[in-house]
Amino acid sequence: MNEHSRGDDQRGRQKPSSASPRSQTHNQGNSGDSGNKENGRKEKRGGTFRRRWRATSLPNKLMIVATIVIAGATAINVVVSVKQWSVANESLELLRTQQRPWVGVVSVNLGNVLPPSKPSWNVTFKNFGPMPAPSTRIHSGYLLTRSFESVKELLKTMTPGTISTPTLPGQEHPQFEWVSKN
Amino acid sequence: MGKQELSPRQVDLFNSGEEILYILGRIDYADASNQAHVTYFCLFNNGRKGTLDFCPELNSMN
Numbered sequence: 001m002n003e004h005s006r007g008d009d010q011r012g013r014q015k016p017s018s019a020s021p022r023s024q025t026h027n028q029g030n031s032g033d034s035g036n037k038e039n040g041r042k043e044k045r046g047g048t049f050r051r052r053w054r055a056t057s058l059p060n061k062l063m064i065v066a067t068i069v070i071a072g073a074t075a076i077n078v079v080v081s082v083k084q085w086s087v088a089n090e091s092l093e094l095l096r097t098q099q100r101p102w103v104g105v106v107s108v109n110l111g112n113v114l115p116p117s118k119p120s121w122n123v124t125f126k127n128f129g130p131m132p133a134p135s136t137r138i139h140s141g142y143l144l145t146r147s148f149e150s151v152k153e154l155l156k157t158m159t160p161g162t163i164s165t166p167t168l169p170g171q172e173h174p175q176f177e178w179v180s181k182n
Numbered sequence: 183m184g185k186q187e188l189s190p191r192q193v194d195l196f197n198s199g200e201e202i203l204y205i206l207g208r209i210d211y212a213d214a215s216n217q218a219h220v221t222y223f224c225l226f227n228n229g230r231k232g233t234l235d236f237c238p239e240l241n242s243m244n
Contacts, residue, residue, distance in 0.1 A: 100213045105223040108205055108234050113196070113227075118187045121205050121234075123223075133211040133219075140207030140223075144192055148239050151204050155222050160210040167211065 102129035103136055103167055121178055127167040137161035140178050196229045203227045205234060 053061070103125060111120035119142055127133055139161035143154055167173055188196065195201040206224040213219065224237035 100217075101211060101219070103209050103211045103219070104221050105209070108223070108225045110203075110205065110227055110232075110234055113188060113203060114193055115187050115190070119203070123207065125209060131214055133213060136209060136211040138207060138209045140205065143204045143206065144188065144196060144201050145204065146201055148237070151206060151224060151237070152239075155206055155208065155224065158206070158208050160208065160220075 099131055100129055101127050101131050101133035101167065101169065103127050103133055106172055123178075124172055125167070126172045127169050130169050132169055133167045135164040136167045136173075137164050142178075199228045199230055203229070204237070206237075 056064070106124040106126045108121055108123050111117070111122075113119040121140070121142070123138065123140055125136075125138060127136075137160050139158060141154070141158065143151055145151065165173065192201070196203055204224060204226050206222070209221040209223070211219055211221075222240060224240045225234035226237055227234050
């Protein structure tokens, strides 16, 4: 019981001492208006930081400054790396576009379309790119129509050709002749 | 795709320029890395000239 009472006494004694700064602040507040109160708080915060900074040892100060510098440098490095990655990606895409075969039509010659002949035509195609195309398949057809929409529809549904031919760069390839079929 | 030969009616429409003859097709090819590419082509003849012209509207498709 005695010990308890002593402990209570001690707590009782400590309370006023811990409460004293608050009471001082309170007292300061009481002495001035609310603007002064806020200024006082700001000064206190700034003062605390300055006090802590002064209290920090030189090696620790150097470590903090170095950490901030390293963090900034890392952020800059990340930005530069992202930009470099983007440029490298674009260059790769450009290289892929340049270093690939480009097969297109050079000419299409129309034969006699009027009866009794069946409409016939031949297509000359060429690889305009710098790389060979190991397999090239061509398919063609004709349509007599007024609207281009039906041409688009037919192109969309057209299946790839069946005969595969390798095409070399810069070389015009034999004409493929079509005769219209049922 | 097309009929075996044009009917007299079709011939008349073609000669009068009412209907246009389209020659169209696709070229499928692969590059060295086996990536597939397609080129569509389209040419037309309106019966007034003997030559074929490339369809300008095809650009909107590719």
